[in-house]
Amino acid sequence: MGLLEPLTHKEEIENLLNEAQTTYDQSKDKFESQKKKTTKSLEKLGKVKVKAWSDGMNSFVDNFKAFNNIEVVQTVDTNMNFIGSDEEPKEIIVNMEQASLTATEVAKVGAAAIGTGALVGIASYGGAMMFGAASTGTAIAALSGAAKTNATLAWFGGGAKAAGGLGIVGGKVVLAGLVVAPVIAIAAVIGSSKAKEKLAEAKKINAEAKDAAAKMDVMTTGMNGIEKMSDNYSNFIQKLNKKFKPFIREMERIRGAHPMPSGEQIDFNTLTNVEQKTLHLSWLMAQIYYHVLSTPIMTSKGEVSSDAGKVLSVADKEYKQFRKDTYKMSGDDAKAADLLWRSSANNMTVLGFAQVVIFIVCAIALGTGIVSKIIFIGGAVIAFPIFFKFRDMPASKLYTWRKVRCISALAFVVMMHILMGV
CATH class of the missing domain: 1.20.140 (Butyryl-CoA Dehydrogenase, subunit A; domain 3)
Incomplete structure (x- = not known):
C-alpha cells in the first residue's frame, strides 16, 4: 500500500x-x-x-x-x-x-x-x-x-x-x-x-x-x-x-x-x-x-x-x-332551467357593462381622432347588454345573446380600426 x-x-x-x-x-x-x-x-x-x-x-x-x-x-x-x-x-x-x-x-x-x-x-x-x-x-x-x-x-x-x-x-x-x-x-x-x-x-x-x-x-x-x-x-x-x-x-x-x-x-x-x-x-x-x-x-x-x-x-x-x-328547453320548462342559467346570464351582463365603460373611456380619454372615437362609441352601443325587446327571453338565450354582443363589439372595434387605418 x-x-x-x-x-x-x-x-x-x-x-x-x-x-x-x-x-x-x-x-x-x-x-x-x-x-x-x-x-x-x-x-x-x-x-x-x-x-x-x-x-x-x-x-x-x-x-x-x-x-x-x-x-x-x-x-x-x-x-x-x-x-x-x-x-x-x-x-x-x-x-x-x-x-x-x-x-x-x-x-x-x-x-x-x-x-x-x-x-x-x-x-x-x-x-x-x-x-x-x-x-x-x-x-x-x-x-x-x-x-x-x-x-x-x-x-x-x-x-x-x-x-x-x-x-x-x-x-x-x-x-x-x-x-x-x-x-x-x-x-x-x-x-x-x-x-x-x-x-x-x-x-x-x-x-x-x-x-x-x-x-x-x-x-x-x-x-x-x-x-x-x-x-x-x-x-x-x-x-x-x-x-x-x-x-x-x-x-x-x-x-x-x-x-x-x-x-x-x-x-x-x-x-x-x-x-x-x-x-x-x-x-x-x-x-x-x-x-x-x-x-x-x-x-x-x-x-x-x-x-x-x-x-x-x-x-x-x-x-x-x-x-x-x-x-334546449322552451316554454315552462325553460323557466325551470333559468335556475341554472340565470347566474351565467347575469355574469355576461356585468361583462357587457364593463365593456361599455371601457369603450366610452377609450373614446373620451384617449387622444385619438374623431373616427376612432366614433368606432369606440359604436362598440359601446353594440356591447350594451340590456335590450328590452327580448327581456322575457329564457336566461340561457339571454346568456348567449349577451355573449354574442360582447364578442361582436370587440370584433367591430378591432376590425373598424384596421379597415379605417386609425
Whole structure:
C-alpha cells in the first residue's frame, strides 16, 4: 500500500458521502414540501365535503322529502346516464340523508375540533359510507383512525404500486427510517484507519442514499398526483355547489307556497308544470353531486383509487350534458332551467357593462381622432347588454345573446380600426 493511498481513499470517501448526503437532502426537502402541500389540499377537500354534505345536500334532502309521488326515475327531457346508475333512487335518497345528517353533526363540532387527521380521512374516504356512523364521536374516531394509518402511509408510499408508487409497505419503510440511517455515520467512516473497508462502506452508503432518494422521488410524484386530484375534486364540488344553491332555494319557495299540516307531504301532482320540472332538475343535479361526494380518493388499503379520476371525468361530462339539455328547453320548462342559467346570464351582463365603460373611456380619454372615437362609441352601443325587446327571453338565450354582443363589439372595434387605418 502506497503512502498516499489512505489520503486518497479519505478524499474519495468524503466525496461519496457528501454526494450521498446532498442527494438525500434534496429529495427529502422536495418530499417534505410535497407532503405539506398534499396534506393541505386534502384538508381543504375534507372541509369542502363536510360543507357540501351538511349544507347543500342536507337542505336538498330536507326539502325533497316534503313531496310525495315524485317520479324520481324520470329524466325530464334528458338522455343522461348517471354514475352509479345501479343504485335505486330510494337507496340514493337514504344514503344522502344518512351522510348529510352525520356531516351536519361533524360541522357543528367544527374543523378545528375534529383536527387535520379527520379532515384528511373525510377527503380520502369520506362519502355516504364513511358518514354512515351513528354518532359524531364514532364518525370522528373512524375518520381519525383511517387518517393515522392507511391514509398517512399512502402519502409516504406515493400511492398504489400499480400507479407507480411504493404502496403502504414503502411508506412504512420511510417512516421507520430504515433506508436512510447509514447516511449519518459520515464522521465515523472517515476517521477509520482501514481505508479500503471504509471505502467499500462509503460506496454502499452512497448507493443506499441514492436508492432512498429515488424512493422518495417516487413518493413525491405520487403525492403530487394525490394533491392534483384532491384540488380537482374541491374545485368541481365548489362549482357544482354554486349551481345547486338556486335549485334548493326554489325548492324551499315551492314548499312554502304549498303549506301542509305537520307530518304531511305535498302531492307532486298538485304542483304546476314549472314546479314539477324544477323538482326533476333538482333531483338530476343532486345525483351528480351525490356521486362525486361519495367517491373515495383512496381505497381502504390506503392506495389511490383508480376510479376517482374516472368518476370526476364522467361527472363533468354529465354536468355539461345537463347544461346542454336545459339550454334546449322552451316554454315552462325553460323557466325551470333559468335556475341554472340565470347566474351565467347575469355574469355576461356585468361583462357587457364593463365593456361599455371601457369603450366610452377609450373614446373620451384617449387622444385619438374623431373616427376612432366614433368606432369606440359604436362598440359601446353594440356591447350594451340590456335590450328590452327580448327581456322575457329564457336566461340561457339571454346568456348567449349577451355573449354574442360582447364578442361582436370587440370584433367591430378591432376590425373598424384596421379597415379605417386609425
